[in-house]
Amino acid sequence: RLEKMNHEVQTSTTSSYLFKMNIQTRIFKIIVIGDSNVGKTCLTFRFTGGSFPDKTEATIGVDFREKAVEIEGETIKVQVWDTAGQERFRKSMVEHYYRNVHAVVFVYDVTKMASFRNLQTWIEECNGHRVSASVPRVLVGNKCDLVDQIQVPSNMALKFADSHNMLLFETSAKDPKESQNVDSIFMSLACRLKAQKSLLYRDVEREDGRVRLTQGTETKTNCPC
Ligand SMILES: Nc1nc2c(ncn2[C@@H]2O[C@H](COP(=O)(O)OP(=O)(O)OP(=O)(O)O)[C@@H](O)[C@H]2O)c(=O)[nH]1
Numbered sequence: 001r002l003e004k005m006n007h008e009v010q011t012s013t014t015s016s017y018l019f020k021m022n023i024q025t026r027i028f029k030i031i032v033i034g035d036s037n038v039g040k041t042c043l044t045f046r047f048t049g050g051s052f053p054d055k056t057e058a059t060i061g062v063d064f065r066e067k068a069v070e071i072e073g074e075t076i077k078v079q080v081w082d083t084a085g086q087e088r089f090r091k092s093m094v095e096h097y098y099r100n101v102h103a104v105v106f107v108y109d110v111t112k113m114a115s116f117r118n119l120q121t122w123i124e125e126c127n128g129h130r131v132s133a134s135v136p137r138v139l140v141g142n143k144c145d146l147v148d149q150i151q152v153p154s155n156m157a158l159k160f161a162d163s164h165n166m167l168l169f170e171t172s173a174k175d176p177k178e179s180q181n182v183d184s185i186f187m188s189l190a191c192r193l194k195a196q197k198s199l200l201y202r203d204v205e206r207e208d209g210r211v212r213l214t215q216g217t218e219t220k221t222n223c224p225c
């Protein structure tokens with residue numbers, strides 16, 4: 001796609017084309033990882049579709065969902081990779097999950113201690129796939145609406161999150177009152193990524209009458225999140 005755009009720009013002499021290139025949409029790839037049944041599909045659906053799905057089935061391989069968000073006047077495409085928790089449905093896909101990932105969301109179910117204990121394994125898998133330490137990671141405890149079934153105390157989750165340098169979000173994909181909290185999981189990551197560096201070609205320079213694309217590394221600090 002970039003090659004095609006490059007060609008278009010090279011054959012164009014109008015300044016409007018340059019303007020278009022400068023505002024091309026950047027894409028942030030965020031993967032959602034965790035045990036089967038913790039609510040990864042419901043969380044990603046809540047963020048991208050704005051509602052709780054009536055019915056879900058175990059994810060096979062990966063489902064992609066996208067949402068365009070605006071941060072400081074820039075439209076950014078958040079591409080959410082909703083991965084399968086069941087080993088048999090993820091085996092052949094694992095390499096693809098971690099390739100060029102920009103951020104990782106680890107999910108556990110607050111009503112199921114085993115899903116919290118298994119986080120260590122998910123983190124090890126992530127580290128084993130050469131995901132850089134600079135890739136932001138967050139921890140999400142889901143199903144907080146089931147208040148009388150909670151097994152994972154907040155202070156335990158917070159301690160774990162702190163020890164792995166992650167932010168903790170306790171939320172519910174089901175409870176509509178929590179929808180803003182679900183949005184903030186992905187928005188806070190998008191803000192951090194935008195502030196970190198340009199993740200896609202963004203600067204256009206003219207050189208000898210031709211247009212050259214360069215990868216920017218500019219840092220911004222005035223993020224609203
Ligand atoms: N009460 C409650 N139930 C939820 C919540 N989120 C998901 N569920 C339910 O939990 C079950 C599993 O949800 P999914 O989103 O399919 O789980 P998953 O993590 O994607 O599972 P895999 O695709 O197998 O990895 C479904 O029956 C959902 O309705 C929540 O916040 N609260």
Ligand SMILES: [Mg+2]
Nearest residue numbers: 040041058059
């Ligand atoms: Mg799923």
